[in-house]
Amino acid sequence: MKTNRHEEIMKVLSETGTLTVEEAVARFGASVATVRRDFAEMAEANLVRRVRGGVQVLQSDQTMPLAIREVRQRDAKLAIAREAVTMLAPGSVVFVDGGTTTLQLGTCLPAIPLRVITNSLRLAAAMESNSASRSMHELFLTGGFLFPGTGLLVGPSAQASIAQYYAQWTILSVSGINLSGLYNDNEHVVESERLMIANADRVIVLADHTKIGKHSMCHIARLNEIDVIVTNRHPDTAEALEAFESAGVEVLFAAD
Structure with missing residues (x-):
């Protein structure tokens, strides 16, 4: 499910700080299009920051939503x-x-x-x-x-x-x-x-x-x-x- 995948993406980011599209495809078995859509939705919800080729965890705990922390x-x-x-x-x-x-x-x-x-x-x-x-x-x-x-x-x-x-x-x-x-x-x-x-x-x-x-x-x-x-x-x-x-x-x- 998409929600579970978003949670797994956040769990990976909590450990690595960044996640590329290619890494997410390999890790979750999803298509490139699906991963890009996940990243876009999460960035729009202010859960992650988009960077070239992937996403990055937000750095400030103060601004980070509770669900991410x-x-x-x-x-x-x-x-x-x-x-x-x-x-x-x-x-x-x-x-x-x-x-x-x-x-x-x-x-x-x-x-x-x-x-x-x-x-x-x-x-x-x-x-x-x-x-x-x-x-x-x-x-x-x-x-x-x-x-x-x-x-x-x-x-x-x-x-x-x-x-x-x-x-x-x-x-x-x-x-x-x-x-x-x-x-x-x-x-x-x-x-x-x-x-x-x-x-x-x-x-x-x-x-x-x-x-x-x-x-x-x-x-x-x-x-x-x-x-x-x-x-x-x-x-x-x-x-x-x-x-x-x-x-x-x-x-x-x-x-x-």
Whole structure:
């Protein structure tokens, strides 16, 4: 189906950055005309950028539609989420921000009593569709303004809601993390994330290898304000992760 092929194209682009017509024909078994039509439709929908002979992934996470960001490093994000939840104990109160990695928690939270506080409607929906979540987990949604295209509740009302709670854990996804701290592309969620960090005993950051050693527009917090980074193994990030450990941050790796 065309929709599935578009998703597969985005998955390839998340790994390679570019895809030529010839590569797509060989990979998907489609005709040249079909691939060119796919590329044209995706470019018109602002999913990809047309380049000579093919397409290129959009570079800015801030401008990239959520549907695209969800397929980038999807398997790694799910594995990272599964590793992160092993740290949760029965009865824990957990802040979870909205992001494509933390969204994966909706399908893999353990079947133990938990209270989850989030500003993400999409995470709430994923938890509601999970039978274990409905029976074992209490879900608290912040108020706030629904930021278009993200499923995130933001603004003063969201911040006031977060401020009234305290949690054992905060679990965040980020756009980048380096020795100077955590970063996000979206300035509208930064204050909420800072409050989640301030109002929790421990902070876990979920970051696949494409986020390690990187920074983006908005600085969220210093590195010494977090306790654990959960990521996937990749040779390009080994040096940065060693530096994080030297700075006192625990690094956990998702199962391959």
